[in-house]
Amino acid sequence: MGSASDVRVLGIEGTAWAASAALYDGATDSVHIETEAYQPESGGLHPREAAEHMAEHLPKVAESVLERARNERDQPIDAVAFSRGPGLGPCLRLAGTTARALAQRLDVPLVGVNHMVAHLEIGRHLSGFSSPVCLNASGANAHILGYRNGRYRVLGETMDTGVGNAIDKFTRHVGWSHPGGPKVEEAAANGSYVDLPYVVKGMDFSFSGIMSAAKDAVDTDGQSGAPVEDVCHGLQENIFAMLTEVAERALSLTGSSELVLGGGVGQNQRLQSMLASMCEQRGADFFAPENRFLRDNAGMIAVLGAKMYAAGDTVAIDDSGIDSNFRPDEVPVTWRDDDETVAVAPIQTAETVTGAEATVRQDGDKIIKRRNPREYRHPTLDEQLRKRRTRQEARLTQAARKAGVPTPLVRDVDLAKTTLVFQHVGDRDLRAALGTDTVETTARHLARIHQHGFVHGDPTTRNVRVDDASETVFLIDFGLGYHTDAPEDHAMDLHVLAQSLAGTTDDANRLTEAATRAYGTVGDAAVIDQLDEIEGRGRYQ
Numbered sequence: 196m197g198s199a200s201d202v203r204v205l206g207i208e209g210t211a212w213a214a215s216a217a218l219y220d221g222a223t224d225s226v227h228i229e230t231e232a233y234q235p236e237s238g239g240l241h242p243r244e245a246a247e248h249m250a251e252h253l254p255k256v257a258e259s260v261l262e263r264a265r266n267e268r269d270q271p272i273d274a275v276a277f278s279r280g281p282g283l284g285p286c287l288r289l290a291g292t293t294a295r296a297l298a299q300r301l302d303v304p305l306v307g308v309n310h311m312v313a314h315l316e317i318g319r320h321l322s323g324f325s326s327p328v329c330l331n332a333s334g335a336n337a338h339i340l341g342y343r344n345g346r347y348r349v350l351g352e353t354m355d356t357g358v359g360n361a362i363d364k365f366t367r368h369v370g371w372s373h374p375g376g377p378k379v380e381e382a383a384a385n386g387s388y389v390d391l392p393y394v395v396k397g398m399d400f401s402f403s404g405i406m407s408a409a410k411d412a413v414d415t416d417g418q419s420g421a422p423v424e425d426v427c428h429g430l431q432e433n434i435f436a437m438l439t440e441v442a443e444r445a446l447s448l449t450g451s452s453e454l455v456l457g458g459g460v461g462q463n464q465r466l467q468s469m470l471a472s473m474c475e476q477r478g479a480d481f482f483a484p485e486n487r488f489l490r491d492n493a494g495m496i497a498v499l500g501a502k503m504y505a506a507g508d509t510v511a512i513d514d515s516g517i518d519s520n521f522r523p524d525e526v527p528v529t530w531r532d533d534d535e536t537v538a539v540a541p542i543q544t545a546e547t548v549t550g551a552e553a554t555v556r557q558d559g560d561k562i563i564k565r566r567n568p569r570e571y572r573h574p575t576l577d578e579q580l581r582k583r584r585t586r587q588e589a590r591l592t593q594a595a596r597k598a599g600v601p602t603p604l605v606r607d608v609d610l611a612k613t614t615l616v617f618q619h620v621g622d623r624d625l626r627a628a629l630g631t632d633t634v635e636t637t638a639r640h641l642a643r644i645h646q647h648g649f650v651h652g653d654p655t656t657r658n659v660r661v662d663d664a665s666e667t668v669f670l671i672d673f674g675l676g677y678h679t680d681a682p683e684d685h686a687m688d689l690h691v692l693a694q695s696l697a698g699t700t701d702d703a704n705r706l707t708e709a710a711t712r713a714y715g716t717v718g719d720a721a722v723i724d725q726l727d728e729i730e731g732r733g734r735y736q
């Protein structure tokens with residue numbers, strides 16, 4: 196294996212709006228980027244117009260960067276790297292054609308890069324962090340990833356549209372030109388908070404509810420709608436708090452103390468300040484690359500291309516087809532060692548445990564759980580979430596027990612202090628007691644509460660406690676639960692469990708299959724069909 200430190204790679208990016216080429220020089224670790232942005236005259240990105248933009252500008256930026264490389268050396272570059280996907284098919288095809296032609300002409304190898312992995316690797320490269328949790332906040336995507344056993348694992352992601360696309364749809368609705376993100380940021384600075392939906396499911400989240408509520412809020416319909424600056428302010432507060440909350444959950448679940456940000460929406464100062472505040476509050480390190488590396492750019496493609504090239508990960512021209520639904524977890528990570536896995540949280544034995552949202556203290560046979568204020572969240576939203584979740588946790592913990600699922604007894608609820616007192620249950624959590632039996636029992640418990648019309652909302656391996664002597668499996672932490680009979684919502688519980696298994700153990704596939712089978716012995720088969728549908732969904736809208 197070579198080292199990326201002495202190679203020069205030409206990167207080509209053309210997934211959607213940025214016709215971009217870049218030169219990465221490993222010897223100096225410097226990146227030169229040239230980009231021509233496609234700006235639609237009206238509405239959102241039109242795939243055909245975007246492709247015409249690529250056809251016109253990609254060859255120009257590529258030649259210009261190559262010219263610069265030639266002025267520096269006789270053998271200008273060692274490899275050509277290009278974004279293979281995800282993205283708009285017509286654009287990807289042009290970027291692929293441009294890259295193949297260059298590689299052939301210069302007689303150098305071709306490297307096919309996953310654009311989403313490039314968005315996160317650039318942050319890892321620039322921060323020097325060893326194995327961070329990565330938040331990708333881009334136009335067509337939103338997900339939280341951690342490296343484990345040769346792959347970037349998706350710990351959480353959007354259940355519908357990408358975060359930038361969601362914001363851009365709102366700005367189209369109010370008649371603002373593309374891209375909407377910077378305009379929302381500017382307007383939000385002059386607005387005050389309005390209440391909007393907030394949807395987090397484990398480490399997944401969805402934007403459809405908040406986006407339609409935001410559109411309704413500005414629509415006047417003969418009556419006076421909310422000022423658009425206020426809605427922009429509320430939108431940013433809620434959407435970015437959702438992303439920050441799942442990032443915090445991922446840090447808590449993995450025990451990692453490093454977070455990096457990627458993607459065009461990452462340029463937003465409010466998002467950056469929330470993430471920085473959250474990390475500071477929990478003693479983690481946060482890194483956001485400069486803007487030229489956050490928005491789509493060929494620099495990140497060239498940098499990852501150099502790492503892949505050094506690892507021998509090149510692709511033959513004939514096999515270099517594009518993939519518009521290319522997911523980050525499909526990429527075999529050849530440029531990192533298997534043992535670089537994102538941290539796994541040590542199993543805490545201290546009397547006070549700090550979870551993702553609460554401080555939990557043991558006092559004899561009692562557990563005192565307090566949801567603490569989160570400085571990154573708007574105070575109104577913060578108080579509303581803490582109260583709602585405390586109330587819901589008390590109610591659903593009791594409802595589950597009535598349904599025959601072991602849960603701790605609720606000894607006291609104090610909504611003003613957002614504090615709950617529970618009976619202490621179990622010897623250890625499911626992470627420490629992983630096995631087919633315990634995972635199957637967990638799945639059957641979920642099926643049972645679903646039959647009683649509600650979901651847990653966050654059934655991770657840490658929210659299951661196992662009592663060894665009686666072999667009892669308890670569900671705890673129902674704060675994200677809610678009443679619903681929709682198979683999609685029920686399937687999300689199973690999906691969250693599967694994702695948390697993937698984030699905790701190398702044996703996740705086998706355990707997930709066992710869980711699904713066990714669920715089927717008690718629960719509705721339609722839920723399992725829906726789970727397949729969720730997991731097969733290419734969420735690139």
Ligand SMILES: C[C@@H](O)[C@H](NC(=O)OP(=O)(O)OC[C@H]1O[C@@H](n2cnc3c(N)ncnc32)[C@H](O)[C@@H]1O)C(=O)O
Pocket residue numbers: 210211212281282283310311314332333334335336357358359360362363374375376377380458459460461462463464489490491
């Ligand atoms: C697949 C690929 O083509 C796609 N790329 C992409 O979406 O471009 P990117 O540069 O990462 O992000 C663009 C998005 O970033 C948003 N954006 C730009 N500046 C922003 C700001 N200050 N605040 C919020 N959003 C912002 C834009 O509104 C737009 O939706 C992706 O990475 O998902």
Ligand SMILES: Nc1ncnc2c1ncn2[C@@H]1O[C@H](COP(=O)(O)OP(=O)(O)OP(=O)(O)O)[C@@H](O)[C@H]1O
Pocket residue numbers: 444447548549550551552553554555562564603617618619620621624657658660671672
């Ligand atoms: N009733 C209980 N009996 C025994 N241990 C408990 C109980 N409730 C909570 N714990 C312990 O405290 C930890 C954190 O509790 P809980 O999950 O309710 O808080 P949280 O802040 O939502 O944490 P997380 O983000 O990890 O889900 C649990 O993982 C568990 O180990």
Ligand SMILES: [Fe+2]
Pocket residue numbers: 310314333334458459490491
């Ligand atoms: Fe992107």
